Amino acid sequence: MNTVTPTTTGSAGGSDPGPDSRSAALADGGEPLTPVSLTVNGKPAHADVASRTLLVDLLRDQLRLTGTHVGCDTSQCGCCTVHLDGEAVKSCTMFALQAEGATITTIEGIGTPERLHPVQQAFSACHGLQCGFCTPGMVMATIALLERHPDPSDEQIREGLSGNLCRCTGYINIEAAVRAAATRT
Amino acid sequence: MYAFRYCRPHDVADAVARLRADSEAKLLAGGMTLIPSMKYRLAAPSALLDIGRLAQLQGIAEVDGRLAIGAGVRHVEVAGSRVVQERIPELAVLAGAIGDPQVRNRGTLGGALANNDPAADYPAAALALAAQVITDRRTLAADEFFVDLFTTALEPDEIVVRVSFAVPKRAGYAKFRHPASGYAMAGVFVAELDDGIRVAVTGAGPCVFRHGAAEQALAREFSTAAVADIDCPADGLNADFHAPAAYRAQLVKVMTAEAVGRALGAMTERNVAPDASSRGGIR
Numbered sequence: 001m002n003t004v005t006p007t008t009t010g011s012a013g014g015s016d017p018g019p020d021s022r023s024a025a026l027a028d029g030g031e032p033l034t035p036v037s038l039t040v041n042g043k044p045a046h047a048d049v050a051s052r053t054l055l056v057d058l059l060r061d062q063l064r065l066t067g068t069h070v071g072c073d074t075s076q077c078g079c080c081t082v083h084l085d086g087e088a089v090k091s092c093t094m095f096a097l098q099a100e101g102a103t104i105t106t107i108e109g110i111g112t113p114e115r116l117h118p119v120q121q122a123f124s125a126c127h128g129l130q131c132g133f134c135t136p137g138m139v140m141a142t143i144a145l146l147e148r149h150p151d152p153s154d155e156q157i158r159e160g161l162s163g164n165l166c167r168c169t170g171y172i173n174i175e176a177a178v179r180a181a182a183t184r185t
Numbered sequence: 186m187y188a189f190r191y192c193r194p195h196d197v198a199d200a201v202a203r204l205r206a207d208s209e210a211k212l213l214a215g216g217m218t219l220i221p222s223m224k225y226r227l228a229a230p231s232a233l234l235d236i237g238r239l240a241q242l243q244g245i246a247e248v249d250g251r252l253a254i255g256a257g258v259r260h261v262e263v264a265g266s267r268v269v270q271e272r273i274p275e276l277a278v279l280a281g282a283i284g285d286p287q288v289r290n291r292g293t294l295g296g297a298l299a300n301n302d303p304a305a306d307y308p309a310a311a312l313a314l315a316a317q318v319i320t321d322r323r324t325l326a327a328d329e330f331f332v333d334l335f336t337t338a339l340e341p342d343e344i345v346v347r348v349s350f351a352v353p354k355r356a357g358y359a360k361f362r363h364p365a366s367g368y369a370m371a372g373v374f375v376a377e378l379d380d381g382i383r384v385a386v387t388g389a390g391p392c393v394f395r396h397g398a399a400e401q402a403l404a405r406e407f408s409t410a411a412v413a414d415i416d417c418p419a420d421g422l423n424a425d426f427h428a429p430a431a432y433r434a435q436l437v438k439v440m441t442a443e444a445v446g447r448a449l450g451a452m453t454e455r456n457v458a459p460d461a462s463s464r465g466g467i468r
Contacts, residue, residue, distance in 0.1 A: 031188050051191035051233070052223075075221050078287060087261070087290040093220050094291065097191050098213075098235060144286065162367070163285025 038102050041109030049096045056080045056091035059106060067107035067136050078164030081137035082106050088144035107136035110143065118184040119143050128177030130168030138164050142178050151182055186223045190232040197241050197321050197344055200234050204342035212236055212344065214257060215292040218300050242295065242346060245269060252352055256295025256345040263294065275356040275447065279306050284367065295345040301337050301392065303423065304368040306360065308393035312385035313374035314350040321346055334391040351378050357447030359440040360388065363427060370428055371436035375444040377407060384441060389422050389433040399441050409442045
């Protein structure tokens with residue numbers, strides 16, 4: 001899960017749409033692509049993107065890191081939360097080109113199924129999820145929250161996750177998971 | 186969203202030149218409003234000039250007894266700035282209560298002021314703290330900067346470089362959040378400056394405005410009682426699905442008293458900072 005596959009620039013050729021058929025199609029339609037280089041989960045990544053390619057689309061469609069989800073695509077739900085140079089951001093509300101040179105951490109970069117991150121362990125132990133769609137964003141937001149407030153109050157937990165929506169749990173178990181994670185980390 | 190050209194101007198002058206060369210180009214700083222607007226096709230710029238990394242727009246410093254903050258400084262930086270916390274603590278609290286953590290990690294002071302969203306928090310602070318908006322070519326007083334709904338006195342090719350706030354003797358900000366969006370349905374910033382009281386209201390009208398009656402009442406006596414019966418005229422206030430104008434006028438009255446209370450150090454942060462207590466849940 002930690003593997004980032006850099007797309008190779010130009011090797012796809014004119015007919016093969018490559019890993020990102022949408023951008024390639026746009027390129028065929030005359031929309032220029034620009035190379036972008038960044039570090040994703042500790043590994044260098046390079047890709048050619050259209051100006052309007054969102055960071056989340058680069059991560060999901062081109063780098064194949066589909067753990068980062070798109071829920072609302074309008075900056076409300078926080079499912080697309082990743083860390084940009086150590087800070088939580090909504091990757092649907094940022095262009096890939098804005099991340100040039102940045103260090104990105106996604107849900108794939110914090111743990112493995114065998115060795116879950118303590119926050120992932122806490123969400124599992126506390127049933128801090130139901131359908132799981134919001135969970136990658138919740139986990140990334142929680143890690144950032146606990147870096148700011150290692151022993152958060154209930155208000156700090158709620159405020160710290162105010163940029164993330166969950167439509168299943170009613171948040172009770174998510175808050176419990178954050179409290180549990182705070183004691184583990 | 187429609188296609189556009191992306192470029193990173195190397196300084197403010199370069200960005201101004203590019204704006205001049207292309208009237209359909211737009212500046213991109215944090216992008217917290219612009220990018221969603223482009224997704225909705227409410228905005229379709231020909232080019233985005235990414236000024237998010239310009240060093241000229243960074244920095245927070247005390248200059249001649251005022252607090253100068255770069256236009257590119259993000260909300261999270263203002264909220265966490267030691268000098269802001271010491272000199273204008275209520276400005277740090279306000280910045281730390283904008284949107285949500287992810288938004289505060291990207292959104293900028295200059296972007297918030299230039300956008301002049303009627304429900305944004307920063308315009309209230311700028312107007313109440315007699316801010317001077319320093320652009321690439323001139324200095325605009327806050328009283329002339331905010332013109333109307335999403336409209337400022339900025340020329341199409343003008344760029345906010347930094348904002349200088351008066352350091353108040355005391356100040357308080359209180360807002361009543363819309364429970365779903367989190368935006369202020371009414372937000373009131375009260376400041377006692379060396380040369381008088383200023384009360385600025387956001388969220389309630391089409392554009393931030395000064396609440397003259399409250400200013401006069403507070404000049405006579407700086408207390409919550411002094412503004413308890415000061416009405417804000419409902420004429421011209423926003424009326425929508427969420428709240429009629431009269432309701433917003435009432436919110437202004439209540440938030441004014443709460444802001445005064447905060448300025449007096451008597452109020453909790455109930456209506457500003459960690460906000461969940463008034464919502465009963467995360468969202």
